[in-house]
Amino acid sequence: MVDVLVIGGGNAALCAALTAREAGATVLLLEAAPRAWRGGNSQHTRNLRCMHDAPQDVLVEAYPEDEFWQDLLKVTGGRTDETLARMVIRDSATCRPWMRRHGVHFQPPLSGALHVARTNAFFMGGGKALVNAYYRSAQALGVEVRYDTPVDRIETEAGRFVAAHSGAHRFEARACVVASGGFESNRDWLRQAWGQVDGAWVADNFLIRGTRFNQGVLLRQLIDAGADAIGEPTQAHMVAIDARAPLYDGGICTRIDCVSLGLVVNVHAQRFYDEGEDFWPKRYAIWGRLVAQQPQQTAYSIIDAKAVGRFMPPVFPGARAATLPELARQLGLDEGAFVQTVATYNAACRGGRFDHTVLDDCATAGLSPPKTHWARPLDTPPFQGYALRPGVTFTYLGLKVDARAAVHFGGRASANLYAAGEIMAGNVLGQGYTAGVGMSIGTTFGRIAGRVAAQAAQAGSSAPAEPMTSCETAHADA
C-alpha cells in the first residue's frame, strides 16, 4: 500500500506530493485531467504574493507581515481565520528557495502587471512552467503519477481515510491529501448556488477562467459524508472578463484591466459601483461578482484615449468609436442613456492631480455611486468599450481545516485525511481576494499537508481512529 495518496494535479497537489516524498513517503498522485491538460488552474497563474522585510531578488522594497495581513483583512472584510492566514503569510517569505529547488524560476514583473512588483513574485514562463517543473521534479523523486484518473469517491471510516475510488479502481493509502480544487467548473452547482432571476439562471452567463476539471465532486462527496464545510457557495474569486472569452480555460488574456481608468455601465447604460475604489489588484476580483449582480450579468467597461498605455491591453481589441453615441451603437446600448451617464459623470469630476500609481485625489462630487480615485472626464476620442461577463476563477466554499491541514468531521480532525489549495482556501478567503494569494495558500497548505500526511502514514499507519461519535451523522450545509 502506498503511504500518501494525493488527489489532484495542480500546485497544491504537487507541493503536497513533493513534500511527502521528501519526507520519505511513497506517493501516488491521481490527476483527473489527461497529461496535456494537467495542472488545473495552477497552469494559468503568473505569480504568488510574498511577504518580505527587505528587497529579495525579484521583489522590491519591503512587504511586511502586518501589511500583508491588513490587505487580507480588508479584502475579506474580516472573513478569514487569522491563525491560518498568518501561517500563509509567514510561509510566503520562505517558500521560494524550496520552489527553486524543484525547478521554479522567478522573473521581475513586466511593466503594467497590476502594480505588484513589490508584493508578488512572478514565475518565469508562468504557471505552466511551474507545473511542468514540479512534475519533472516529482518524477525524478519517484512520485507515481496517473493521469485521466478522476476520483469519484473517497471512502472514510469514522473520519479516517481508507481508500479513493476512480471508476472500478480502488486506491488504498495510509494517508491522503485531497487537492482537487473548488467547484467552479461545475455549471449545475453554480446554477444552484446563484439561482434564477426573472426565470433565467444567473450562472448560465458565467464563464470559467480555468480548467474544466474542477467539478467539486470530492468537495460535495466529503461534505455529504460529514466533513465540516466552510464558506458560502456564491463566494468566489470572480473577475470581469471579455464577454467573448471561451467557456473554459480562457486564462489571463481575457481579463479587462481598464476598469479603474474609466467607467463601467450595465445594459441600461447605468453605472453601479465605484470604479476607483482601490488599486486594481485589490479590487479586480470583486468585479466579476458585481457584474453577476447586474441585469443579464453583462456590463461594459468604457475608456477614452487617455487610458491607453496605462493598462495591460486585452488580447482582442474592443469596440472603438470617434463619438460616444457611435460607441453606444456598437455596444448595443441605448444612445441617449449612455451619453447622459457619461455627461453626468464628466460634470461630476473635480479635477485633482491624476496619478494611477497612488490613491490620487481625482474624485467625483455629488455622484452616486461616486468614483473616488482616478476620475477624469471621458472626453478624448477615440472611445473604447469592452463587453464584460463574470469569469469565475475559483470558488470559496470548501473543507474546514486546522493548522495541520487536517479535514474536520463534526469538529474533530481526521487522523489521516488532509486538504490543500482551493478546496480549503475558504478558511483564509471568506470573500474578496488580493492578487497572488491563491498560490500562496496552495503552496503553504500543500507543503504542510504533504509533510503531515507523510508523518501520519509513517508513524500512525496502525494508529486506531479516534472515536468520532458526532461526525458520522453530521451533514454540513453546503
Ligand SMILES: Cc1cc2nc3c(=O)[nH]c(=O)nc-3n(C[C@H](O)[C@H](O)[C@H](O)COP(=O)(O)OP(=O)(O)OC[C@H]3O[C@@H](n4cnc5c(N)ncnc54)[C@H](O)[C@@H]3O)c2cc1C
Ligand atoms: C486564469 C487564472 C489565473 C490565475 N492567476 C493566479 C495568479 O497569478 N496567482 C495566484 O495566486 N492565483 C492565481 N489563480 C488562482 C490559482 O489558480 C489557484 O488559487 C491555485 O492554482 C489553486 O491550486 P490548486 O492546486 O488548489 O487547484 P488547481 O490548480 O485547479 O488543481 C486542481 C487539480 O485537481 C484535479 N481534480 C479535480 N477534481 C479531481 C478529481 N475528482 N480527481 C482527481 N483530480 C481532480 C484537477 O484536474 C486539477 O489538476 C488564477 C486562476 C486562474 C483560473
